[in-house]
Amino acid sequence: MPSSESLPLFPLHTVLLPGAGLGLRVFERRYLDLIRECGRSGRGFGVCLILEGEEAGKPATPAAYGTEATIEDFSTGEDGLLNLRLRGGRRFHVQRTRVRDNGVVMGEIDWCLPEGDDELRPEHGLLATVLEKIFEKAGATPPNMRASDLDSAAWVGWRLAELLPLTDAQRLAVLQEDDPHARLDRLLALMA
Numbered sequence: 001m002p003s004s005e006s007l008p009l010f011p012l013h014t015v016l017l018p019g020a021g022l023g024l025r026v027f028e029r030r031y032l033d034l035i036r037e038c039g040r041s042g043r044g045f046g047v048c049l050i051l052e053g054e055e056a057g058k059p060a061t062p063a064a065y066g067t068e069a070t071i072e073d074f075s076t077g078e079d080g081l082l083n084l085r086l087r088g089g090r091r092f093h094v095q096r097t098r099v100r101d102n103g104v105v106m107g108e109i110d111w112c113l114p115e116g117d118d119e120l121r122p123e124h125g126l127l128a129t130v131l132e133k134i135f136e137k138a139g140a141t142p143p144n145m146r147a148s149d150l151d152s153a154a155w156v157g158w159r160l161a162e163l164l165p166l167t168d169a170q171r172l173a174v175l176q177e178d179d180p181h182a183r184l185d186r187l188l189a190l191m192a
Helices: 031-042 121-136 147-153 153-163 168-175 180-191
Strands: 003-010 021-028 047-054 061-076 084-097 105-110
Touching: 003 031, 003 061, 003 084, 021 031, 031 047, 031 061, 031 084, 031 105, 047 084, 047 105, 047 168, 061 105, 061 168, 121 153, 121 180, 147 153, 153 168, 153 180, 168 180
Parallel strands: 003 047
Antiparallel strands: 003 105, 021 084, 047 061, 061 084, 084 105
16 A cells, blocks of 8 residues: 655656656755755655646646655756756655645655566567667666666666657656556557
């Protein structure tokens, strides 16, 4: 059974996927406070696609699914803004939200169940080949990639969803899919 807890949310006009990297510039006081709190507690925060509103100003309405973000690196730019390098972790489902006095949206969330190590099915083998070709064309592979990752239904699905030219709505639909094989079916349909 999923475990419920409270998680600070950082609504953005992008979808963070498990295992994906994301650069983020932070300048609003509420988000600087959020980052400071996460640094003190050693916890991450949630990134959700904005359904209504903007990234700056009044608190935005986040999508019901998101991904936990952990900070891999940070720096201060020449403009004095905080630059973060994030990595997507666990998926979660937002049950309800509230806005704290400082403007940070807090989500009461249930963590999605961890995915197993299901092997890629034969009907999805082409997707691993497409992914290999994308890596070859880019001249780089993801950090910490193992050869066995190309046999993992979940890993192949997340990396394709990250790299294919999908809309935010399409990426959100992929993020909401619990079954890695159904996720691959969805990606196949989007590529057709």
